[in-house]
Amino acid sequence: MADFSSKVVYQIYPKSFMDSNGDGLGDLRGIIRKLDYLRDLGVDYLWLTPVFVSPQNDNGYDVADYCSIDPRFGTMEDMEELIREGEKRGLGLMLDMVFNHTSTEHEWFQKALAGDEKYQNYYIFKEGTPDKLPTNWQSKFGGPAWEYVPSLGKWYLHLFDVTQADLNWDNPEVRDELKKVIFFWKDKGVKGFRFDVVNLISKPAVFEDDYEGDGRRFYSDGPHVHEYLKELTRDTGIEDMITVGEMSSTTLDNCIRYSAPQEKEMSMCFSFHHLKVDYKDGDKWRLMEPDRMALKKLFEKWQTGMQEGHGWNALFWCNHDQPRVVSRLGDESKYWKESAEMLAASIHLMRGTPYIYQGEEIGMTNAHYTSISQYRDVESLNYYKILLDQGKTEEEALAVLAARSRDNSRTPMQWSGEENAGFSEGRPWLEVTSNYKEINAQAQTEDGESVYSFYKRLVSLRKEKNVISKGSIEFLEKENEDVLAYRRAYEDEELIVLNNLTGKEVTVPAESAWAGYHKLLGNYDGGAEIKEGITLRPFETIALEK
Ligand code: TEU
Numbered sequence: 454m455a456d457f458s459s460k461v462v463y464q465i466y467p468k469s470f471m472d473s474n475g476d477g478l479g480d481l482r483g484i485i486r487k488l489d490y491l492r493d494l495g496v497d498y499l500w501l502t503p504v505f506v507s508p509q510n511d512n513g514y515d516v517a518d519y520c521s522i523d524p525r526f527g528t529m530e531d532m533e534e535l536i537r538e539g540e541k542r543g544l545g546l547m548l549d550m551v552f553n554h555t556s557t558e559h560e561w562f563q564k565a566l567a568g569d570e571k572y573q574n575y576y577i578f579k580e581g582t583p584d585k586l587p588t589n590w591q592s593k594f595g596g597p598a599w600e601y602v603p604s605l606g607k608w609y610l611h612l613f614d615v616t617q618a619d620l621n622w623d624n625p626e627v628r629d630e631l632k633k634v635i636f637f638w639k640d641k642g643v644k645g646f647r648f649d650v651v652n653l654i655s656k657p658a659v660f661e662d663d664y665e666g667d668g669r670r671f672y673s674d675g676p677h678v679h680e681y682l683k684e685l686t687r688d689t690g691i692e693d694m695i696t697v698g699e700m701s702s703t704t705l706d707n708c709i710r711y712s713a714p715q716e717k718e719m720s721m722c723f724s725f726h727h728l729k730v731d732y733k734d735g736d737k738w739r740l741m742e743p744d745r746m747a748l749k750k751l752f753e754k755w756q757t758g759m760q761e762g763h764g765w766n767a768l769f770w771c772n773h774d775q776p777r778v779v780s781r782l783g784d785e786s787k788y789w790k791e792s793a794e795m796l797a798a799s800i801h802l803m804r805g806t807p808y809i810y811q812g813e814e815i816g817m818t819n820a821h822y823t824s825i826s827q828y829r830d831v832e833s834l835n836y837y838k839i840l841l842d843q844g845k846t847e848e849e850a851l852a853v854l855a856a857r858s859r860d861n862s863r864t865p866m867q868w869s870g871e872e873n874a875g876f877s878e879g880r881p882w883l884e885v886t887s888n889y890k891e892i893n894a895q896a897q898t899e900d901g902e903s904v905y906s907f908y909k910r911l912v913s914l915r916k917e918k919n920v921i922s923k924g925s926i927e928f929l930e931k932e933n934e935d936v937l938a939y940r941r942a943y944e945d946e947e948l949i950v951l952n953n954l955t956g957k958e959v960t961v962p963a964e965s966a967w968a969g970y971h972k973l974l975g976n977y978d979g980g981a982e983i984k985e986g987i988t989l990r991p992f993e994t995i996a997l998e999k
Contacts, residue, residue: 454714459922472877481527492542495912515556525603528916545644577610590668604929643694682718780819794976795994869895873938947999953989970997
């Protein structure tokens with residue numbers, strides 16, 4: 454397995470990145486137009502969320518043909534040009550493989566519905582009657598995880614939307630079909646793959662009701678998942694490409710096995726525990742203030758745990774499923790710039806491979822929608838109804854969506870202060886966030902003090918400094934819930950990273966040696982005053998280099 458410790462990945466949600474033809478939808482030619490912007494940021498790979506043929510019930514994560522480009526996004530020729538033009542700029546493409554399920558409009562599922570038993574065995578069908586669900590499992594998008602097909606007298610499993618039917622990975626024919634997809638895109642010159650909810654692919658031999666939860670404990674990190682990932686990586690020869698597994702409701706031990714080089718499964722893992730510290734009782738749809746101590750403990754567990762197990766973390770705050778981190782853990786108003794930069798440094802200087810989600814590099818915020826008519830995400834629309842059914846008022850339900858909806862991260866990229874933030878000359882498919890005149894790329898790329906320039910510096914430091922890309926990590930100030938602090942060390946190099954997670958001034962004890970260290974990076978002017986301790990200003994981040 455290759456070493457991606459000095460690399461940085463930029464995630465593009467094509468539907469919202471750049472629209473080249475004025476239909477209000479982002480497309481591949483729009484991405485081609487912005488490749489110089491991405492090259493200048495200094496990133497190495499571009500992860501595109503799915504642009505394959507899809508009915509778009511889950512914005513492309515319901516794939517109907519893995520080897521064809523959905524006309525909404527462009528043509529195969531556009532994709533081939535994007536791959537070529539990206540290569541010219543040192544940008545490798547990483548495509549998103551949604552292998553846990555297909556769209557019910559996929560040819561395979563249509564043949565299954567028509568009664569073809571070969572293709573029924575591509576999915577998880579269970580004989581039954583309409584009055585008795587095979588199990589009481591719940592879909593992650595709300596409602597039961599099974600759908601009854603009267604014409605077949607069978608139920609099929611869908612852990613996500615009803616139009617996303619789970620594939621049967623125990624069937625070697627399915628595994629072979631998916632290997633062909635990898636070969637197809639490898640041959641096109643793609644340099645990496647993200648595997649969507651790939652730790653859910655191995656279902657249990659016996660399906661049983663879950664009286665403790667929603668069923669995820671039976672199918673997450675399932676019985677054959679490691680075997681299947683080893684087989685996929687081995688048989689497609691992708692062990693030296695950058696591969697990242699999205700691991701839903703996973704464990705540290707499994708993520709060590711998924712990403713330790715000697716296992717030859719994935720290069721790295723996305724895990725999400727650090728993004729649930731504001732879920733009341735673990736429920737995304739019940740709000741609470743972020744638990745900063747829990748956040749610190751989770752970072753310590755996963756950073757030191759993966760270090761000891763030789764695993765490798767993907768480092769991220771944002772993606773197309775998560776609210777914008779500056780709104781969630783920072784301060785959008787008084788300390789917008791400082792908190793956006795502190796949050797960036799807090800993970801970019803850790804051990805792992807950082808991911809920047811489109812717009813994060815300019816401090817884009819949540820959408821602040823005020824009406825259900827503004828939302829498009831299937832998960833959000835389902836849970837809005839569920840919240841009302843639970844007795845929440847419309848205002849309460851909208852407040853939950855404003856904080857938690859995936860649409861918060863899917864608003865059009867804010868390129869400029871022009872109409873539609875320069876994203877489209879047509880009406881955007883999703884409303885632009887109203888602060889685009891203040892927060893946009895054009896206003897920041899030439900400003901050496903901007904959030905964009907701070908991210909650019911973080912990316913370049915990872916390439917310059919072995920202590921960042923290869924160094925060990927040890928956490929400091931473990932019991933101080935206001936500060937996320939750690940030491941990185943590599944040979945005779947040392948870096949002390951101090952992050953004030955709050956909007957108040959905090960002082961941390963300083964080791965005497967730090968007085969001789971120099972400030973490598975910070976989001977405030979001036980040096981670090983080191984007396985008995987270091988006083989950190991609101992949302993201040995400081996990196997002290999030996
Ligand atoms: O997400 C998996 C996943 O678990 C998320 O849906 C997450 O649980 C949820 O958004 C948090 O509330 C992947 C993709 O990233 C997501 O966009 C897809 O909707 C999902 O899989 C199904 O393919």
